[in-house]
Structures are given as C-alpha cells and as structure tokens.
Amino acid sequence: MDMWERIPLTSNYAAAYAAKDADVDVVAAYPITPQTPVVEKVAEFIANGELNAEMIHVESEHSALSACIGASATGARTFTATSSQGLELMHEMLYIASGMRLPIVMAIAARALSAPINIWCDYSDMFATRDSSWITMIASTAQEVYDSIIQAYKVAENPEVLLPAMVVYDGFIMSHTYEPVNVAKDRAPILEYIPKNYSRPRLDPENPITFGAIADPNWYYEFKYQQVVAMRNAYEVLRKADEEFDKRFGRSYGFVETYRIDDAETAIVTYGGLYGTVREVVDILREKGAKVGGIKIRVFRPFPHKELVDSVKNVKHLIVLDRAISFGGALEGPMAMEILTTLRLRSIDVDLYNYIVGIGQRSVTELDIINIYYHASKLIEKGVRLTESIYWGVRE
C-alpha cells in the first residue's frame, strides 16, 4: 500500500506537515509574514489532536528561539519557523542554539530585510545567518520543504552532529503557492527513519549537568573547534540521510542538483524556487542551440564543495543568480562568493558572472534569465572577466 497521500500544499503548510509527521514535542513560534501560516497550521494540528505537542505562544522571536533552546536542552524534539525581521531578532540566539549543540529545526520563508520595509522574498535574512553554525538547506519545491525538514531532524539529532538546522524556501513565491505534495498517511514510517532519541545530554534532575557555562580563553576555542568538526561531520551524515531517505521513500535531492549539464558550456546557478524557472530557461535556450545547463545549490551549510566541483567540471562559464546582496563584499552576491572561493581553492578556472536578481521580490521572469544569458554571452565573447556583480534591471 502506498504510504503517501498526494495533496495540494503551500511550502508553509508542507513545513507544518513535516513538523507534525516528525512528531515534534515542543513548538515555540511567533507570526511574521510570510511565515505565519506555518504557526497557524501547527496550532491547528495540535487543536485537532493530530499532533501531541506543547505550543508556546511566545511574545517575540527572540523568546521563540529562547524557548526552543530551553525545550531542546530538556530533551524535547523542537520546531520553530520565522522570516526576515524575526530571524534577525533571533540572531543572538542562533549562535547559542548551535553553541549548545541543540538539534532544533527551523523553517524559514525567506524575506527581504528592512529598511525600507519589504515583506516579499529575497534571501538576505538567510545569508545573515551564514556564520551561525546552523545546517542550512534551501528547498525549491514544497515537496522538498517537507522532505528536507524530516531529513533535517535526522542530521541535527545525529550524535556526531548535534547542530540546529534550518530549511529555507522562497517567501510568497513558494510559501503561498500550492503544489502537489506527497505527505505520509501515517507518521510511523517517518518516525522509523527519524526515531526519537531522548538520551542526548539534557537538563535532567537525575543527572544534573551545567549548560551554557562560561569558557575562558583557555577553553572557548576548543568548543568552537568542536562545532567545526560537527559541521564537517554533518556533510557525510546528510549525504547518508538523503540516501536512506531515497531508499525508504524514493526521493532524494543531493547537495547540488544539475539540469542538462553534461555537455553544457555555460551553467546558470541559483537556489530556491528560482531554480524551476532556470530549468525552463535551459530548455528554451537549448532549443535555440545554446549549450547551457542549470545548477541548484541545495545545501548551503555545510557548503557542498565536492558536489559543486563535480557539477562544473565540464563547464566553462558560470552565471550565478544571487537573490541577496552582501554590501561592500569582495563580490556582492553572497552565493557567488562561496562558489568562487570553492573553485579557486581547487584551482578550477571557470569564468563567473554574478547577477543580482529578485531583490525584495522584484520579478524574475524567464525572459529576464534569457536576457541575462545573452548579456553574459556577449561578455564571454568579448573575453570580459567580471570583477563585480551586475544589478539586473535596477533603476539607477
């Protein structure tokens, strides 16, 4: 009998379904557009008895993550969700959650940051968490949101890892649009994949331990290094989790996804929901004889060096579509910077053309990407190597 039920879900609802099917014990969250429906749906599941969890209706995101830290430190499987300013308000707590090695899982509907206020999608909020030591996955379909959150628990709770994880998806573009999603009819097989384990170190009067001690210069560095090791371990653990997911459930995502890349000379690289558009553009351009392919970065932390290098080995030029700005950066597209560093470290000489798109959800159509491709092709023809990001379509 098929274990899946195919229903239309937004990415927000897919996130809530995943939390339910992961049988989380505690949820603490605060509403913010465009994440709010996640909190509402989880509350509904609890109200209907479909999820047996404590929900803490906190008074802020700072308290949301603080409460999650308390709950997770007590041993509970813990979930939260946020966006934009909410994620910024959590910022201080992000580092504490990972520093305490608490496997909290968080859904993020990516949204631009103030000022000016903009409730729509870009990835500035996610990139601002770059160094906080959270495992970070970017989903590009609602199905992937659901599956990634379930995988996230498996990786985060692994004793070799014990780090929090976030699963990010486009605000509005994905958070508020329906797609068919396979959700488990019964959570038992999911829980077989991510069995609950309450034996990690926790606040237990039977066995008192001190969490969040003060570490002087003689100790702090070692704690941080252990986090480095944990994040490195997460790489293999995530790979295996994805493989096992494939074996059990017939779906997998890898770290990097490619589309028609084998004989491509140019690859268009992006992340999140925009990858769907990129794939369509690749088909259109291929029909016109262009040797082009698509690449999606799915895992941002730990950064997928090996898979990225593998996927570009036959490619000569990369067009990286970034959906956030790193102001004053060596290159202002944050993902382009990561990619460039990865390739340079492995002496791979690929020309990289970085376009900034979709800021504050400025629309990025197929035509935009086609035009970007031709724009870059001209630069390539002329032998221009770029030294700065290009702001596509911005009015100066």
Next chain:
Amino acid sequence: MSSPSIPIYKSLFDLPREEYFAPGHGLCAGCLVGPIVRILLKVAGPNTIVVTPTGCLEVSTTLYPYTSWRVPWIHVAFENAAAVASGIEAAIKSLQKKGVIDPSRRINVIAIGGDGGTVDIGFQALSGMLERGHRVMYVLYDNEAYMNTGIQRSGATPIMAWTTTTPIGKVVKGKLQTKKPIAEIVAAHRVPYVATANPAYYIDMANKFRKGLLVDGPSFIHVIQPCTTGWRFDPRYGIKISRLATETAMWINWELENNEVFRVTVPVPKRKHVKHYLRAQGRFAHLTDEDINVIQKYVDKEVERINKLVGKEVIGPVVE
C-alpha cells in the same frame, strides 16, 4: 495541591541539610547572592532545573570546567531567562505526556536573575512568561545595578544612588529616577504568588521560596541583595545592611497570594530613619541631610500606602 499559605520553616534547623549550591564559586567575598541561592536550592531540592540569565551569579558559578550547581542548570543569554524557563516547562509537560519523563514527578523550574536581566532587558520575556502562565518560579536577586559589567544604573537603582553611569558630578548627583516597582508590575499580571524577601530574614525568605514553588502557575520572588562591591561597604556588613533596609522600610517584606491576600510578612512596629541605611553605604556617601530627608519622605509615603493596603499599621513611625 497543598495550600501555599502554610509556611513550614520555623527556624534554620527546619531547612534541609543538603547543599545543592557548591562552595568554591567566584562571587565576591560578602556577596549575598551566595546565601540567597544556597537557601533557594535547599528549599527546592534536587528535583529542580535552574535558569540563570547573564550576570554576576552566572559568571561566578560556572567557569568551565567547574560548576557550583548540583542541579541541572542553564544559562542562555541576558534577556531571556523567562523564555528559556518557559521552554523547559513546556518540554517537561510534553515529555511527561509522552511518558519520557515520569508524569507523577513534579520538577521545579526556577529562573534566578539580577535586576538588569529582570526589570530592564528581560522584562518582555518575563511579562510573556507570566501572561502565559508557565509554572516557573522567577527569583529576582536585586543588587540595584548592573554589577557584572561594573556597577551601571538599572531600572531598579534607587533614586540618588551613585553608579558609574549616574556619577556624582557638579550638576547631576546620582540617579535621577526612582526604582521601578517590579514586584507590583508583576502582581498586575495577576499571577498566583508574588513576594518580596530579604536574606536577613532568611526564614521568611525560605518560606516564600517554598510557597512560590507550590503554586500552580508563575510565581515571583523579589529579593533584595546587598552587593559589597557596588554598594560600597565592608564585606562583613552585608546582612546588617540588608536588615537595615527592612528596619528603615526602604525595603518592605510582603506577599500577595492569588491576587487577593496581601500581607506584610515582617512588620516593623518601630521604624529606623533611612539615614542609618544610607550612611552605611558608599553609593550614598554624597547625600546631604536634605537629600536624605527627600528619601525619608518617599519612604514615609510608601509606608502610608502599605499600611492602608493592609488596613492597619504594620510599619510603625520613625523612632530612631
């Protein structure tokens, strides 16, 4: 549930012998946080989880790889002890429902924080926790300034007190504002138990801790805590100064049960003049007799208000 109104401790000998606050911590000599926490943990016992926000208590008791805490303890940040405690309480509830933690077991969740972490930066999280009704006892040890960062004013610093950010200058002398009445603000949340306590009256304090732990819902115990470093007094005088606070009615020990029964637990039939309290501390050394009279008038008014609340004279006139 046993009635929270029955105090059980009559003398020091009634307190449990067990120590859950280990010696060897780094609090200043003469700091009264130590005795407060020691008694708190004796009352609470081993079935307890403690949250401490950033502050003197936290930095002095958990320098890795050592710890003074013989109960599970967590520090997360400066402004969120109440939120962290909310999460712990929710997790216990959830895991008890699922049988991971024995459902018959009553685990105390205690947050203990300084005045800065409670009345200022942590106030929002505290208010949220109170409003949501978590069964957490929040203990505020009030040394009336940010001591951990070196004696800066807080919302709990009394009027005219010297701190490093309310210095004694030619034009401005000390803090300009009065102390934030945090216990009453907490009481306005209509929680089951609110009290003020003084370590010089340790049995009264211990009984309040006990009551706070017995109620179903949030409780708040506001404890005055003389700080030798910030208040500028010889370490041996901590308890003496603490007692003077109550004897002068600069500090009144009261409790409010179920938002109904208000009582002053340490009546002071004959009150001392505030100068005895103020002159004992370096942070008030700059006060003129006139300044002291201003403070005395504040206190007189407060005494009048409290007596009216109780309906009889529980704090008497100044006799000395």
